[in-house]
Amino acid sequence: MSAPEPQHKAEKSAGPAVALVLDPEFGERLQGLVEHAPIWALNSTTNRAATEWLWEKEPDTRKRITLFDVPDYPLDTQEFIGVVASIVAQRGKHGDPPLQDVEVIGMELFPDLNGALLEFGFQGVEPTVRGFKALGLRRT
Numbered sequence: 001m002s003a004p005e006p007q008h009k010a011e012k013s014a015g016p017a018v019a020l021v022l023d024p025e026f027g028e029r030l031q032g033l034v035e036h037a038p039i040w041a042l043n044s045t046t047n048r049a050a051t052e053w054l055w056e057k058e059p060d061t062r063k064r065i066t067l068f069d070v071p072d073y074p075l076d077t078q079e080f081i082g083v084v085a086s087i088v089a090q091r092g093k094h095g096d097p098p099l100q101d102v103e104v105i106g107m108e109l110f111p112d113l114n115g116a117l118l119e120f121g122f123q124g125v126e127p128t129v130r131g132f133k134a135l136g137l138r139r140t
Contacts, residue, residue, distance in 0.1 A: 016097040018087055021047065022075065022131070023106025030054060034064050037103065040087055043067040066090075077112045081120055088139070098139065104131040 019037045021030070024044035031054060033039055041047045047067065054061045068086070070079060084102060091099050102122075109132040114125050123136030 016091075016099055017101035017103060018091075018099060019103045019105060020083065020087070021105045022073075024073070026050075026106065030065065033105075034061050038063075039065045040083070041065060041067055042073070042106075043069045074107065077116050080107070080113060081116050084117075084120065084134075088137070098137070100135070100137050102134045102137075103128070104134065107131050 017037045019033050019039045021033070021039055021041035024042050025046050026041065027046040027050040030039060030041060030047065030050050034054065041051065051061075051065050051067055054065065068083065070083070072079065075083065087102070088099050091097075109125060109127050117125050117134045121138050122134040123138060124134075126133045126135065
């Protein structure tokens, strides 16, 4: 089943992005992803092993990969928005540029989630082969 069409598309943003990896078996693919964006990845056995290997091999990746735990997987809409809110808050604490885009890997876009992302402040949501992108976060 394919992802629903987004309610509103935004222009592609060139602003700060984060990859949010919800695939517990993403593992070694983190290496290619970390070169392009900071990563928040679901803490699973596979993702932790790959992350620890990267941290050992390339110490700079310690600043670019965050592992996080969730009480239940897969995430529902409220839990997902909570993770996004945590990412936004952490970026503010560390003086990083404000987040604009999130590339979500390992979660299908469904109508309630699409609406919640728009309500949260993203200007558009686009399905991708690996999940979806939430684009153009505007926070007041």
